[in-house]
Amino acid sequence: MSEIKTNMITLNNGNSIPQVGLGTWQSKPGEVGEAVKTAIDDGYRHIDCAYVYQNEEEIGAAIQQKIREGKVKRDDLFIVSKLWCTFHSAALVRKGFDRTLKALKTPYLDLFLIHAPYGFEEGTEELFPMGENNMMRCSEVDFVETWIEMEKLVKDGLVRSIGISNFNAAQTQRILDVCSIKPVTNQVECHPYLNNEKLLRFSALKGIPLTAYAPLGSPGKPWPSPDRANLLTDDVIVTIAARHSKSPAQILIRFAIQRGVIVIPKSTSPKRIEENLDVHDFLLSNSDMAELMALNVEGGGRRAFAFENTKNSKFFPFNDDF
Numbered sequence: 001m002s003e004i005k006t007n008m009i010t011l012n013n014g015n016s017i018p019q020v021g022l023g024t025w026q027s028k029p030g031e032v033g034e035a036v037k038t039a040i041d042d043g044y045r046h047i048d049c050a051y052v053y054q055n056e057e058e059i060g061a062a063i064q065q066k067i068r069e070g071k072v073k074r075d076d077l078f079i080v081s082k083l084w085c086t087f088h089s090a091a092l093v094r095k096g097f098d099r100t101l102k103a104l105k106t107p108y109l110d111l112f113l114i115h116a117p118y119g120f121e122e123g124t125e126e127l128f129p130m131g132e133n134n135m136m137r138c139s140e141v142d143f144v145e146t147w148i149e150m151e152k153l154v155k156d157g158l159v160r161s162i163g164i165s166n167f168n169a170a171q172t173q174r175i176l177d178v179c180s181i182k183p184v185t186n187q188v189e190c191h192p193y194l195n196n197e198k199l200l201r202f203s204a205l206k207g208i209p210l211t212a213y214a215p216l217g218s219p220g221k222p223w224p225s226p227d228r229a230n231l232l233t234d235d236v237i238v239t240i241a242a243r244h245s246k247s248p249a250q251i252l253i254r255f256a257i258q259r260g261v262i263v264i265p266k267s268t269s270p271k272r273i274e275e276n277l278d279v280h281d282f283l284l285s286n287s288d289m290a291e292l293m294a295l296n297v298e299g300g301g302r303r304a305f306a307f308e309n310t311k312n313s314k315f316f317p318f319n320d321d322f
Contacts, residue, residue, distance in 0.1 A: 005043030005277055009262055011184040012207040015161050017078050017111070019257060020277055021046030023213065023266030025053050033062035035268040040066045040077075042274050048187075048213075048264040049104065050082040050115060051096060052127055056103035064105050079104060080111040082165060082187075083150070084127065088119030088141040093149035101158070112150065112159045113187055116166045117143045118313035130309075138313040143171065144178055151181045163187065165213075166307070168317040169202045176206060187211040190261060191231055191252060192295040193302035198322035200259065211262040216252050218304045236295060240288050246279075253279045255292050 006020040022039040024032055024047065032055045036047060040063075047063070049056050063079070066072050081104065087096025097112065119139035121129040131137040153159040164172065165187040175183055186203055190196045190212035200210050217231035231237060232248045241248045249265065253276055256263035265276045284292070300306070300318060310316055 006046075006280065007257065009209055009260075011161055011209070012182050013161055013184055015110070015184070017161075017185075017262060018044070018046035019262050020044070020253065020279065021048050021078070021080070021262070021264040022273065023048050023264040024055060024059060025050070025213075025266055027053075027055055027266065027268050029055060029058055031268040033058040035273060036062040037066060038270045038273050040072055042277055044273075044277060045072070045076055046078040046080070046264070048080045048211075049100070051084045051100050051103075052082070052115065054127075056081065056100055060103055060105035074106065078110040079106060080113065081109055082113040082115035083146070085116055085118060085120040086122055086124065086127070086129070088114075088139060088143065088146045089122055090145050090149045092122060093146060094153070097153060097158070108157065109159045111161045111163060111184065112153060113163045113165045113185075114143060114146055114150065114167075116307070116310070117164070117168075117171050117317050118310050118315040119143075119146070135309050135312045138310060138315075140314075143167075143315060144174060147175050147179060151179065154181055163208075163211075165211075166317055168320045169199055169322050170320055171315070171317060172203065172206065172208065182206075183208055185209055185211045185262060187213055187264075189214045189303060189305050190256065191215050191217050192234075192237070192255060192292045193217060193231060193297055194300060194304075195259075195293055195296040196322065197293070197296070200261070202322065204260070209260060209262055211264060212256045213264060214304050215256050215263045215265050216249050234295065236291050240284070240291065243288075244282050244284075246282065247275060249276060250279050251284070251288075251292075254282065254284055255289070258284055258289060 008016040081100045119141040121137040129137040161184040163183040163185040237248045
């Protein structure tokens with residue numbers, strides 16, 4: 001990969017992923033394309049997308065512009081997307097995938113994830129089919145069925161790697177017990193308030209690195225949190241940042257890197273996009289790491305994404321300890 005400015009992580013199938021990528025959730029139309037172009041110019045080669053973000057058309061156009069300009073070739077990039085919950089049945093996996101592939105204007109994906117272990121009611125264009133009591137209308141489709149169909153995308157040469165997202169350890173093991181192609185990563189919320197250490201250790205033993213979404217705590221998420229604590233203004237993190245003459249965001253990204261976690265901070269600010277990649281010229285000390293690990297709240301008490309309205313699914317992942 002040309003002009004890459006981050007470490008590479010070798011996945012269990014031999015493919016490599018840039019450890020720092022650009023997250024695109026909540027990146028608005030009219031902004032996300034510019035963010036992607038800025039990121040590519042700054043040296044990002046890993047772009048994290050999802051059908052449900054509803055911005056893949058603009059991301060695809062931005063990527064194509066950079067390819068036409070000669071800034072990158074397609075093979076320089078690591079493009080990730082996710083199968084949405086309304087496409088979990090075997091008959092619909094390819095349909096969900098094709099929508100993403102068409103939007104991103106690429107002949108293949110580097111990585112395709114099951115966005116969550118639970119499925120939603122199918123046969124609807126609603127992204128979030130809501131039922132009674134503000135709960136999702138969940139399907140009974142088993143994610144094992146989904147996974148087996150995902151493997152066909154690899155065998156057909158449409159996807160180079162496949163993985164999972166928001167899966168707990170037991171759900172991950174269910175995939176491992178039946179798969180012919182192992183998941184290469186599990187993308188989960190991961191930051192000092194929710195360090196997911198038990199899942200990280202389990203996954204490492206299985207050869208499945210974690211990818212951290214919301215590594216900065218997702219301060220801009222559009223719903224209230226029961227705990228308003230903000231990682232970017234946390235006294236411990238601010239103090240460590242001052243010690244290293246870095247921003248709190250850079251400390252949080254470095255925290256993930258030193259734990260061997262792939263990390264996808266989101267921003268549309270050119271300054272912050274550049275800053276979020278400038279995290280390879282310093283090391284957090286053992287005492288820094290211990291202070292950050294001590295911020296963890298057991299039981300997911302500071303989870304930014306609890307997905308409470310999917311608790312009616314038998315595949316809801318957060319009832320388990322990890």
